[in-house]
Amino acid sequence: MPLVQYSDSESESDEADVPTPSAKRPCHKQSTSGKTSSLPPLPATFHDLYASTTRVSTQDDPSLHGGRKRVIPHVEGNWPTHVYLELYPSKEELTLLGNLLPQPSPSKLGIESLLHSDLGAQLPLHISLSRPVVLRTEQRSSFERSLQTEIESSRIAPFALTPNGLKWVSNYERTRWFLVLRIAKPEHDSLNGLLRLSNCALARFDQPPLYASHGTPHNQDFSDYFHISLAWALKEPNTEEKDRVATSDLKPLQDLRVRFDSVKVKIGNNVSSIPLPTNT
Secondary structure: OEEEEOOOOOOOOOOOOOOOOOOOOOOOEEEEOOOOOOOOOOOOHHOOOOOOOOOOOOOOOHHHOOOOOOOOOOOOOOEEEEEEEEEEHHHHHHHHHHHHOOOOHHHHHHHEOOOEOOOOOOEEHHHHOOOEEEEEEHHHHHHHHHHHHHHOOOOOOOEOOOEEEEEEEEEOOOOOOOEEEEEOOOOHHHHHHHHHHHHHHHHHOOOOOOOOOOOOOOOOOOOOHHHEEEEEEEEEEEEEHHHHHHHOOOOHHHHOEEOOOOOEEEOOOEEEEEEEOOOO
């Protein structure tokens, strides 16, 4: 299954007539427990303060963002929205992830790293829990409250994730290819649980679900599709490059444990964090 697109330059809003949701009850409840992390993470709000990007154009100008084209055009009154889990790898983890990128350098192969910005600053990584969707101005607060209610009424506690593979995959439109780190299914199936909550909240606004489609079984397993994108390219990598990453040695990452204790919601350039329940 191809991946979603999520970058700021391509998550621009699309005009849509989306009604205000009426249902209030949670989608489901799920009992889980999580593992602890050896190092305390920075407060979630710290990175949120610097999540905004400066808009230099509302037109589709690929020269402003590496040749990428907007999938959803900018329309006044529409707000691009994304639900996801966010991670900031440690310096040591960042080095290990960087070693997975094609050598001698990503740029010579037409591959752009998602680990650092053009100026060398570390970028946040994430696991998507939604497609890039569009909300109207008057729906922003309602959607966030709806998702928060779903999460608070669930029993999905903070949890840890580990990687289990590397692969090149395309987005839905096959306009970009992503080098992704696959994720092992966590204890208590927490990723699928959060995906169902996100899809349920989105459905109240007539927004499409991620991975699932309307009418699919409630307990469908999408564990094979969760991922962390490490790099991207405008052209499909050749067979040699695909084979290289498929056989990459991931032993250096065998001790990597990434702990998540909140869900991020980005609406426009505003990012908020919804904590996972800890009193389960």
